Amino acid sequence: MSDKTASVPAAGQRGKSLASTLGKSWVLIFLLLETVYFCFRSEGFANPNSLQIMLFYGVLVFLLATAELFVIVTGGIDLSVGYVLGFASIISIKVIEKLTGMGLDPGLALLLGVAATLVVGLIPGLINGWLVAYLKVPPFIATFAMVGVCHGISELIINGVYAMGLPKLASDIGSGHMLYIAPGGALSLFQKPVVERGVSVLEIVPNIVVVTAVVVAIFAFLLSRTKFGRHVYAIGGNMDAAERAGIPVKRRILGVYATSSFLASLAGVVYAFMYVSGKADAGASLLLDSIAAVVIGGASLFGGSGTVGRTMVGALIIAVLDLGLRMSGTPTFDKYILVGVILILAVIMERYMQERA
Amino acid sequence: MNGESAARDGKGFLGTRAGQALATNWAAFFLVLMLITFSLTGRNFLSIVNFQNVVHLQTVPLLLAIAETFVIITGGIDLSVGFVMGLASVGAAKLMQLFLASGLTPGLSIALSMLIVLAGSLVPGLVNGIVITKFKVPPFIATMGMFGIANGLALRISQGYPMIGLPDVLPKIGNSYLLYVRPGDFVSFFAKPENFPDNRVRELLRLIPLSLPFILIVIAALAFTLRRGRFGRHTYALGGSMDASIRSGIAVDAHLVKVYVLSSALAGLAGLFNIFQTGIGNYTTFNAQYEFFAVAAVVVGGASLAGGKGRIWSSVVGVLVLAFLENGLAISGVKPFYRYIAVGVLLVVAVVIDKLFPDMR
Amino acid sequence: MDYLLETRNITKRFGGLTAVDRVSIGLRAGEALAVLGDNGAGKSTLIKIISGVHKPDEGEIFIGGKPARIDSPMDALAAGIETIYQDLALAENLDVGANIFLGRERMKRSLGILKVLDDQAMREEAQKVLDRLDIHIPSLKKTIRTLSGGQRQAVAISRSIYWDAKVLIMDEPTAALGVAEQKKVLNLVRTLKDQGIGIIIISHQMYDVFEVADRLAVMRRGVLVGERIVKETNPDEVVGLIVGSETVGKER
Ligand SMILES: Nc1ncnc2c1ncn2[C@@H]1O[C@H](COP(=O)(O)OP(=O)(O)OP(=O)(O)O)[C@@H](O)[C@H]1O
Ligand SMILES: [Mg+2]
Numbered sequence: 001m002s003d004k005t006a007s008v009p010a011a012g013q014r015g016k017s018l019a020s021t022l023g024k025s026w027v028l029i030f031l032l033l034e035t036v037y038f039c040f041r042s043e044g045f046a047n048p049n050s051l052q053i054m055l056f057y058g059v060l061v062f063l064l065a066t067a068e069l070f071v072i073v074t075g076g077i078d079l080s081v082g083y084v085l086g087f088a089s090i091i092s093i094k095v096i097e098k099l100t101g102m103g104l105d106p107g108l109a110l111l112l113g114v115a116a117t118l119v120v121g122l123i124p125g126l127i128n129g130w131l132v133a134y135l136k137v138p139p140f141i142a143t144f145a146m147v148g149v150c151h152g153i154s155e156l157i158i159n160g161v162y163a164m165g166l167p168k169l170a171s172d173i174g175s176g177h178m179l180y181i182a183p184g185g186a187l188s189l190f191q192k193p194v195v196e197r198g199v200s201v202l203e204i205v206p207n208i209v210v211v212t213a214v215v216v217a218i219f220a221f222l223l224s225r226t227k228f229g230r231h232v233y234a235i236g237g238n239m240d241a242a243e244r245a246g247i248p249v250k251r252r253i254l255g256v257y258a259t260s261s262f263l264a265s266l267a268g269v270v271y272a273f274m275y276v277s278g279k280a281d282a283g284a285s286l287l288l289d290s291i292a293a294v295v296i297g298g299a300s301l302f303g304g305s306g307t308v309g310r311t312m313v314g315a316l317i318i319a320v321l322d323l324g325l326r327m328s329g330t331p332t333f334d335k336y337i338l339v340g341v342i343l344i345l346a347v348i349m350e351r352y353m354q355e356r357a
Numbered sequence: 358m359n360g361e362s363a364a365r366d367g368k369g370f371l372g373t374r375a376g377q378a379l380a381t382n383w384a385a386f387f388l389v390l391m392l393i394t395f396s397l398t399g400r401n402f403l404s405i406v407n408f409q410n411v412v413h414l415q416t417v418p419l420l421l422a423i424a425e426t427f428v429i430i431t432g433g434i435d436l437s438v439g440f441v442m443g444l445a446s447v448g449a450a451k452l453m454q455l456f457l458a459s460g461l462t463p464g465l466s467i468a469l470s471m472l473i474v475l476a477g478s479l480v481p482g483l484v485n486g487i488v489i490t491k492f493k494v495p496p497f498i499a500t501m502g503m504f505g506i507a508n509g510l511a512l513r514i515s516q517g518y519p520m521i522g523l524p525d526v527l528p529k530i531g532n533s534y535l536l537y538v539r540p541g542d543f544v545s546f547f548a549k550p551e552n553f554p555d556n557r558v559r560e561l562l563r564l565i566p567l568s569l570p571f572i573l574i575v576i577a578a579l580a581f582t583l584r585r586g587r588f589g590r591h592t593y594a595l596g597g598s599m600d601a602s603i604r605s606g607i608a609v610d611a612h613l614v615k616v617y618v619l620s621s622a623l624a625g626l627a628g629l630f631n632i633f634q635t636g637i638g639n640y641t642t643f644n645a646q647y648e649f650f651a652v653a654a655v656v657v658g659g660a661s662l663a664g665g666k667g668r669i670w671s672s673v674v675g676v677l678v679l680a681f682l683e684n685g686l687a688i689s690g691v692k693p694f695y696r697y698i699a700v701g702v703l704l705v706v707a708v709v710i711d712k713l714f715p716d717m718r
Numbered sequence: 719m720d721y722l723l724e725t726r727n728i729t730k731r732f733g734g735l736t737a738v739d740r741v742s743i744g745l746r747a748g749e750a751l752a753v754l755g756d757n758g759a760g761k762s763t764l765i766k767i768i769s770g771v772h773k774p775d776e777g778e779i780f781i782g783g784k785p786a787r788i789d790s791p792m793d794a795l796a797a798g799i800e801t802i803y804q805d806l807a808l809a810e811n812l813d814v815g816a817n818i819f820l821g822r823e824r825m826k827r828s829l830g831i832l833k834v835l836d837d838q839a840m841r842e843e844a845q846k847v848l849d850r851l852d853i854h855i856p857s858l859k860k861t862i863r864t865l866s867g868g869q870r871q872a873v874a875i876s877r878s879i880y881w882d883a884k885v886l887i888m889d890e891p892t893a894a895l896g897v898a899e900q901k902k903v904l905n906l907v908r909t910l911k912d913q914g915i916g917i918i919i920i921s922h923q924m925y926d927v928f929e930v931a932d933r934l935a936v937m938r939r940g941v942l943v944g945e946r947i948v949k950e951t952n953p954d955e956v957v958g959l960i961v962g963s964e965t966v967g968k969e970r
Pocket of ligand 2: 761762763889
């Protein structure tokens with residue numbers, strides 16, 4: 001590449017720029033190496049279908065990591081995403097159940113139920129944001145308090161068990177695919193063709209992966225290309241400067257926590273459609289994963305840095321790890337250990353690379 | 358100018374001395390208020406049995422909160438305490454199983470396992486401390502990494518099931534009382550009299566669970582260290598100003614490592630308490646959230662996450678507030694789920710009060 | 719009196735402490751007014767009031783002879799009062815263009831509907847104003863974090879100028895700079911004066927004051943203890959005013 005430019009850089013310089021590009025994209029390289037490793041390690045991993053499966057099981061982390069990123073860019077943290085997810089999974093099922101019970105068409109009930117959940121799902125974030133921005137409660141405390149509140153309300157609604165009772169259409173969507181190819185080449189969109197037992201249909205692109213991709217892309221745009229996004233970075237970089245430049249800092253922080261809980265609620269809805277059930281602690285174990293994804297993606301907990309793209313690379317590292325370990329028959333326990341180790345190494349690596357640059 | 362009276366006028370009652378005292382120790386006042394309320398609303402709330410139970414069940418949260426107090430005063434946080442506690446519990450259980458299987462006596466198995474686990478529980482803290490000081494990883498991330506690692510190891514050891522088959526004496530010791538009294542008949546220390554039938558043990562007045570003096574000793578010793586010892590002084594100094602501490606010649610890095618080691622050692626001790634009380638090796642589930650409740654208790658007790666502020670006894674009050682809140686609501690017949698909500702609300706109130714009165718401790 | 723900006727009897731208390739005590743000053747277009755005083759004299763507090771960060775407990779602010787309400791930084795900016803703070807108030811994680819347009823981002827339409835940030839245009843505009851002030855910064859795509867102290871100062875000044883400041887307030891503009899960069903900033907101040915901008919400079923450096931200021935006002939413990947025309951005074955007298963050994967002039 002550099003050969004094409006008019007001024008040919010000196011060898012040393014070129015070496016340095018190579019090192020710094022490598023440094024900047026070390027997460028990508030890590031992801032690549034990890035994938036290659038599992039291709040050899042886990043039988044059946046080197047298969048295009050694994051990619052789909054990996055993305056399918058990764059959607060919750062993709063959504064929660066995006067949620068967490070917005071908050072982390074402002075220098076905050078949102079501990080409540082996991083329990084907001086659980087809360088939303090329950091709300092969506094309960095509302096949809098009510099609506100279908102009233103004799104509504106399942107499709108309409110789903111649509112209304114999801115819309116209602118997403119609106120209700122803004123509330124925890126608005127409260128978090130209000131506490132953080134206006135009452136100056138540290139984000140850690142405010143959002144942990146919200147964990148308690150969401151947990152409590154969720155359990156109250158379902159009385160300590162599960163929420164169930166989604167119409168079949170929900171699971172059709174939740175575990176369905178965009179495109180099906182029956183043997184003989186018959187294509188069908190959305191609808192799984194009816195085939196004889198034992199005949200396998202090629203399934204391409206899970207619906208929820210498409211939904212997640214679209215949503216993540218929209219929020220990536222919001223963060224990188226809009227005024228709101230620019231303000232979020234400014235707040236994380238220098239809150240005083242943002243304030244003095246006339247940015248409505250409090251409103252923006254409110255917006256950020258609302259964004260976070262909106263995305264977490266969406267993840268809750270996706271969870272409900274995937275697993276056709278809802279429970280209070282559905283997302284409890286995902287907090288580590290989502291914060292880890294953001295940090296592995298190079299964002300600093302002090303705020304001001306991080307992008308959705310890099311966060312997704314971080315999330316993919318975790319998703320590949322998850323599937324790779326499962327397929328190699330390793331107990332999932334090891335995932336926690338490895339995520340913990342990668343999390344710490346990522347920060348050390350990032351710092352090292354920055355010092356070199 | 359009459360600045361002082363102006364300042365007082367500005368804050369009304371809270372500007373007065375009594376108001377200040379109330380605001381400073383609001384958690385303690387709140388605790389008392391809560392005890393009074395629940396005594397009225399819950400039938401068996403105000404009883405020795407109930408109070409002893411609460412304290413007994415809170416030994417683990419107390420140890421974790423004390424651990425967290427030291428770390429939070431330095432301006433850090435230790436998210437790994439809950440899972441380190443779980444790891445210690447299943448680790449000790451595994452060791453006991455192994456020692457028993459190799460033919461060691463129960464007593465020796467227990468003693469050896471305890472020693473190994475206590476020594477081993479220094480390791481997570483050492484790693485945390487080194488990662489934080491040498492590699493400059495923020496405490497939140499370093500200990501969150503350890504949170505994952507300890508959790509994974511604990512699940513690996515236990516395979517995700519409670520570990521049974523441990524010596525029977527464990528829960529007997531762990532749940533015994535200092536005094537067994539049959540009013541007008543006898544007083545016995547540490548265990549019920551041999552000849553007294555097992556099935557009638559409930560008729561006895563059992564006083565002072567063994568865990569109480571233990572935990573009191575730990576609390577008192579650490580409270581003394583923090584308030585009076587050089588170790589404590591340096592801990593506050595670090596949280597107050599890292600810069601000033603470095604310039605005044607405190608070995609900042611070494612001290613921080615020690616604080617994180619202390620924290621995980623206390624978590625390990627909590628794991629041992631846990632195994633003695635339950636008689637099984639318990640891995641910690643995600644929704645137990647011990648680490649978050651420990652942080653919550655410390656904050657309710659008046660510490661600031663920004664560092665430099667906090668006291669052991671205040672954290673103890675914080676733990677008791679959360680514990681009696683749960684216990685009192687339960688006894689008063691409130692659904693258990695409300696307590697999660699109550700804890701959340703209380704936490705926010707604590708911080709808001711703290712914001713209104715900075716610089717008080 | 720054709721003051722561009724005037725304060726009358728501004729008072730600000732923090733609890734029992736009166737940080738600014740009935741201070742009245744005025745500033746004309748194209749003039750540089752230096753505000754001097756020992757640490758804690760109340761200089762920063764005074765300018766924070768003018769720039770809308772603090773609300774005064776008493777007193778009024780006049781802009782162009784008319785009473786003005788300045789309740790927030792936004793009000794001050796709208797009135798053409800730009801402030802460069804001691805800490806510069808730049809977002810170090812953003813680039814030069816983004817900082818000059820912080821809070822007032824330039825947008826463009828993308829695909830006809832979506833409004834997106836126009837970083838290209840912001841950088842071009844940034845380049846123009848930097849050129850106008852004869853400031854050189856190698857790459858406008860670089861974040862502020864990678865710039866030198868003087869360059870940062872220049873970016874902060876460019877930001878104010880770009881937004882048509884009528885009044886520019888500078889809190890210790892040269893404090894953290896090397897000698898060469900100090901000179902540049904002082905030159906910049908002269909350029910700005912020539913463009914008709916009124917400037918309030920806070921400084922502990924007597925040299926700065928005598929180099930660029932036209933008038934000076936001295937504060938001590940919140941009170942304005944004297945005003946001088948720079949040409950008619952000397953450093954000794956000013957130091958006397960600051961430390962209070964020689965209480966002359968407008969004592970209240
Ligand atoms: N937000 C605040 N709350 C309470 N007191 C304050 C606040 N801001 C300033 N003060 C006090 O008001 C007084 C004046 O402070 P100010 O910052 O205006 O001084 P200064 O003249 O700018 O000093 P320096 O030369 O050190 O910058 C000081 O005693 C300071 O402690
Ligand atoms: Mg000042």
